[in-house]
Amino acid sequence: MTGWKLIGMVAALMLLAACAPAKPAGGVEVLRYASPYSPNHPFSRADIAWMKHVEKATGGRIKIQPFWGGALISSDQSVIELRHGVADIALITPIYMRSGMHVMKTQAGFYGGVRTIEDQVAVYRCLEQAFPIFGQEMAGVHVLAVQGGNLPNVLTRDKPVRGLADLRGLRLRAPGELTPVLQSLGVDVVTMPMGEVYSAISKGVVDGVVAPADAVKSLHFNEVAQHLSLLQVSRGAYPARAISEARWRALSPDLRRVLTEATPVWEAALAREIGKAEAEGMAMARSEGMSIVPVDPAEQARFDAAYDAEALRNAQRLAEYGLPGEAIYRKARAVIAQGTPVKAC
Template sequence: MLKHFAPRVLAGAALAVTLAVTGLANAQEHKFKMATAWSGGPLTDIGAQAFADRVKETSGGRIEIEVFPSGTLGPGLKVSETVKNGVADMGHTWVGYDWGADTTAVLFGGYAGSFDSERMLHWLYRAGGAELHAQWRDEQFGLVAMPLFIRTSEVFLHSRKPVRTLEDLQGLKLRTAGAWLDISQSMGAAPVTMPGGDVYPALERGTIDATEWGTLWENLSPGFYRVTKYVIIPGVHQPTAPFELVVNKDSWAKLSEADQKLISDAAFYTTMNSWLTIGQEDAKALEVYRQEGNEIVELDAEVQIAAHNAGIAWAEKQAEGNEWFRKVLDHQKAFADLWKDANRYRNVKTE
């Protein structure tokens, strides 16, 4: 019986090898350029570059993505424009940078009225948020988009001056971006925006008093703590900050359906890994700042509550006359209502 069976096994194996070789031969190779809004640091290392590496690995080297630092292919704050114009095939950016074109951007990128990162991840991946994001980018900007990287609550400020109270905010020259430009100004601050690479020299020269950028761990890389004395927490202006992958439609169309899924899967993996990594590293970073001589300052509860309320008021105002903003805001409100009792059944009091 084995004599009759063996040829069939060999024939089947030969056919499988032939099909595999044919499949590899037919599988397309792609080389893409990725513009980013970063000059380095975690946003590159565990964000854009980690994503590119994952894509190369899971495609067996067929899809290569070359990551370019901010300013190389286009302005750091205009990555979506660089991609739309075809200068880059894809880009890694914070969606909130496009708030000037449509303030709906900040609902996907996080603002003072947002929920935390765990809830944001659930909203994006299990409650339809990512689908809304993709539809909005397609309709309003003509881009393919999906989440790529998310951070926990940011540092409120690395500051040359102590900031605890609402009074301390008055006239404070701070670097920021997105909705916080409007909201912080309404609270008495004097905000400006600039690319990340310009922030350190501005702090060093005293052109600005303070900056927000990323989380405790992420901010070690740009070294703001070297030219400021105070680390102000928590990041009431940015309780969460999802980032995104934007892809030129023509470049996306070159990919097979299977390769499009491979890209999406790699973006999901990178996003979840960034959240887990940042959460762990943030826990270690406070001690580093203390060892470097920084003073850790916690904002008064009054400021935290005022910032959140100001964010909510700002969002309601933006929703007036902006159908997309209203649609996304109402969707997030419904999600928040569904989760309203989560702290009661998920968190155990220990003190």
């Protein structure tokens, strides 16, 4: 065996040892937590707050060992990876899974008119209670927290968007699920990794991006975009933190109870940190001289109607998989029609 091969083998063994499940010592359960984000990301700050709460609430009987920056888990296969034990607990994104998760992906578009993270989570809980398919798609993991998010706006390089007519002809980077509704309004939709958007706007490859205001600070879009339109694009909640089912069952009932009782703590921390990031992004947009472009309520209502019409079409397509998409959509709309804040299903 050559020296280089020996070094490679040793490195591989060290990596496997680092990723192996931690052994409980003295009655302490060590749970590995995996996230694709850095520890300074708003999501991670909420995760750390939850970790501290759990360790304190269990009197140190649970210790959380974090692995940041995608060391253990990816964004597009996170649920499968967690099911198979690459970590004990993880940040998961079922709405970005490469395959399957038809209901999870589609239901995220049923929240038209919902404006707060708390209401997004409340609507999701109502749907989850009413339709067993939600739990079936998450089989193999036990959900510990549901997450909503800041509403995307429209950031543009040169042309301000004051109404739907201003969207026509623009080339915008947008999430794939928004492609049909934006195309119906005359937008040339581009899909590309968010990390490439700064350069694309700078070079004029795209005219702008559909993204929350927090991206102004986190991705420095104030340097390449002049305008932030307050057109609000609705979005929904989804299961975002979970523990593998096998690891969940291995915990004692009292520790499972603590983790269950910590769910609102985690969800509140996520809402707080996400909201803080939004406020910081908006403040930077103003301080850096971006124009904050208001949108007439009638124009917002027209956009919401187009968004909901596309959501219904997507819901009806779930029938091809034998899934109750339209029933889920109708339930979401009925819950939202009761008004906000959402208090009952």
